[in-house]
Amino acid sequence: MKILDEFKAFAMRGNVVDMAVGVIIGGAFGKIVSSVVADIIMPPIGLLVGGVNFTELKWELKEAVLDATTNEVVTPAVTLNYGNFFQVVFDFLIVAIAVFMFVKLINNMNKKKEEAPAPAAPPAPSKEEVLLTEIRDLLKEKK
Secondary structure, eight states: OHHHHHHHHHHTSHHHHHHHHHHHHHHHHHHHHHHIIIIIIHHHHHHHTTSOOGGGOOEEEEOOEEOTTTOOEEEOOEEEOHHHHHHHHHHHHHHHHHHHHHHHHHHHHHHHHHTSOOOOOOOOOOHHHHHHHHHHHHHHHHO
């Protein structure tokens, strides 16, 4: 029972729950970014470089082996899919930029909180207050 209680206390701490929420939202955000890159950013880039679809770029190391009679693939081709690599790199760069901008925004918000004016220090006592304090102290000494 003690181990179960310890695990429950660990799993319900704020940091673990926050991290789980962050991972779930991060996964969903990754899908959004992948869609933005694949469906919005890469087509114009492909058009600029001559209508190339980056995900289809590959270097064929060994051709596919076809059956001579049925023309079916017996052994698939061995390819180096560098276009998919480019796509993933673009995805990563966009996610990294988005996370950087988000962290920068959070840091700017925290700076504004820190720069908020601190409560004013109490004003220095006036001359009359200092004089009255001295008189009080002298009267206490005489007693």
